[in-house]
Amino acid sequence: MSGDRKPLISGNWKMNHNHFESIQTVQKLAYAIEKDDYEACDVSVHPPFTDLRSVQTVLQADKIPVSLGAQNVHEAEKGAFTGEVSAGMLDKLDVEYVIVGHSERRELFGETDEVVNAKATAVLHTGMTPIVCVGETLEERTEGRAQARVTEQLGGSLAGLKPETVEDIVIAYEPIWAIGTGETATPGDAQEMCAHIRSRIAETFGAKAAESVRIQYGGSVKPGNAPELMAQPDIDGALVGGASLNAEDFARIVKYRIYQA
Ligand code: 13P
Numbered sequence: 001m002s003g004d005r006k007p008l009i010s011g012n013w014k015m016n017h018n019h020f021e022s023i024q025t026v027q028k029l030a031y032a033i034e035k036d037d038y039e040a041c042d043v044s045v046h047p048p049f050t051d052l053r054s055v056q057t058v059l060q061a062d063k064i065p066v067s068l069g070a071q072n073v074h075e076a077e078k079g080a081f082t083g084e085v086s087a088g089m090l091d092k093l094d095v096e097y098v099i100v101g102h103s104e105r106r107e108l109f110g111e112t113d114e115v116v117n118a119k120a121t122a123v124l125h126t127g128m129t130p131i132v133c134v135g136e137t138l139e140e141r142t143e144g145r146a147q148a149r150v151t152e153q154l155g156g157s158l159a160g161l162k163p164e165t166v167e168d169i170v171i172a173y174e175p176i177w178a179i180g181t182g183e184t185a186t187p188g189d190a191q192e193m194c195a196h197i198r199s200r201i202a203e204t205f206g207a208k209a210a211e212s213v214r215i216q217y218g219g220s221v222k223p224g225n226a227p228e229l230m231a232q233p234d235i236d237g238a239l240v241g242g243a244s245l246n247a248e249d250f251a252r253i254v255k256y257r258i259y260q261a
């Protein structure tokens with residue numbers, strides 16, 4: 001983390017926690033995270049769609065400065081898309097961040113870079129912030145194609161965005177082989193790819209966008225490895241899966257500064 005970029009620590013709860021469990025988790029988080037922590041970094045939680053209204057109510061009633069996030073969105077404004085949720089609907093729930101193009105969406109639900117681009121555009125259109133996910137498979141990494149793959153995903157997912165828009169978005173680098181496996185990219189590897197992402201942004205959208213865009217690392221982030229990952233100059237936050245389900249663990253990640261050497 002360097003410069004003026006405020007880190008963003010996000011908890012992606014995936015398909016875990018019903019709305020009762022989500023309420024309990026945010027209430028526990030509110031006890032564990034202190035004013036100093038919120039001053040040092042932004043925090044978001046991304047519960048399942050069915051929990052958003054309940055979590056919104058708790059965050060607002062108790063004035064908890066955690067941002068509400070969603071895990072996905074449909075790109076269309078409205079229409080005959082059974083089972084889908086629009087950006088407008090999320091915006092009405094005061095959602096601030098929407099994850100788009102998570103590798104599980106890309107791999108299990110066939111989302112292409114074009115779809116991810118349309119989703120990011122729909123999110124931006126309402127004034128919310130997309131967290132655009134990119135990351136290579138193990139095969140791509142072992143074959144030395146990791147940077148090329150991420151470059152391609154960035155090009156497709158951010159196509160047509162204006163430089164001043166890119167300044168305010170969030171990119172999450174999540175190597176697929178590190179997600180839910182307990183295997184983390186080394187801080188050096190994660191830094192190298194995040195620096196690569198920033199230099200690609202500079203080339204396509206200019207220096208200002210590259211300096212301002214926040215780049216998160218995701219993939220088996222835990223309280224124990226967060227301090228070293230967050231110390232890297234091009235890593236501006238974390239997108240946390242498994243460890244974010246437990247309020248104490250997630251709060252320890254948010255407090256990574258305390259554990260830094
Ligand atoms: P884990 O932290 O469980 O590896 O998940 C990472 C992730 O996919 C966050 O979006």
